[in-house]
Amino acid sequence: MEKDQDMPITIRTMQVSDYDQVDDLWKRIHGFAIRSLDDSREYITRFLERNPRTSVVALDGSKIVGSILCGHDGRTGTFYHVCVDEAYRRHHIGRRMVTACMRALQEEKISSITLIAFTSNEVGNEFWNDIGWTKRSDVNRYDFKLNEENIVAFTK
Numbered sequence: 001m002e003k004d005q006d007m008p009i010t011i012r013t014m015q016v017s018d019y020d021q022v023d024d025l026w027k028r029i030h031g032f033a034i035r036s037l038d039d040s041r042e043y044i045t046r047f048l049e050r051n052p053r054t055s056v057v058a059l060d061g062s063k064i065v066g067s068i069l070c071g072h073d074g075r076t077g078t079f080y081h082v083c084v085d086e087a088y089r090r091h092h093i094g095r096r097m098v099t100a101c102m103r104a105l106q107e108e109k110i111s112s113i114t115l116i117a118f119t120s121n122e123v124g125n126e127f128w129n130d131i132g133w134t135k136r137s138d139v140n141r142y143d144f145k146l147n148e149e150n151i152v153a154f155t156k
C-alpha cells in the first residue's frame with residue numbers, strides 16, 4: 001500500500017467486495033460506457049478471479065474514490081474504466097493507480113499494456129499523453145460482437 005503526500009489516499013488491490021462502491025463510482029463518471037454483462041457483479045467477479053492481483057482502488061478512508069480494472073491474457077495487459085471521483089482529481093491519484101497496475105503487471109511478467117480512450121475524451125487523452133503513454137496512429141482497432149445482449153449504456 002502507498003500513502004500520498006498531499007492527500008491521505010491509499011491505493012490497494014481491488015477485491016470482489018469492492019464491487020458496489022466501484023459500480024457507484026463508474027456511474028458517477030461522465031461519459032463512461034457501462035456494459036450490462038461485462039460490468040455486472042457476476043462478470044466483474046469472474047474478471048477479478050482470473051486477474052486477482054492487477055486491478056486497484058484508491059481509498060479516502062473507507063470510501064473508494066478511484067479505480068482501474070486491469071487484467072492480462074498472459075501476453076498483454078489491458079486497462080478498463082480508469083477513473084477518479086471528480087472531487088478528488090488532479091492530486092495524482094490517477095497517476096499513482098496507473099503506476100500500481102504497471103508494477104502488478106510487471107510482477108506477472110507482462111511487457112505491454114493497452115487501453116481505449118474515446119477520441120472525444122479530452123481529459124482522458126490529456127492524461128495519457130501527459131503521463132507518457134504512446135498514442136498509436138499506426139493501427140486500426142477491430143471488434144466483433146459475440147453477444148448483442150451485452151448492452152452499452154453511457155453515464156450522464
Ligand SMILES: CC(C)(COP(=O)(O)OP(=O)(O)OC[C@H]1O[C@@H](n2cnc3c(N)ncnc32)[C@H](O)[C@@H]1OP(=O)(O)O)[C@@H](O)C(=O)NCCC(=O)NCCS
Nearest residue numbers: 082083084089090091092093094095117123124126127130
Ligand atoms: C483521467 C483521470 C483518471 C485522471 O485522474 P487524476 O487523478 O485527476 O489525474 P492525475 O492527478 O494523476 O494527473 C496526472 C497528469 O495528467 C494530466 N491531467 C490530468 N487531468 C487533466 C486535465 N483535466 N486537464 C489537463 N491535464 C490533465 C496532468 O498532466 C496531470 O499532472 P499535473 O496535475 O501534475 O499537471 C480522471 O480525470 C478521470 O477519472 N476522468 C474521467 C474518466 C476518464 O476519462 N478516464 C480515462 C479513460 S481512458
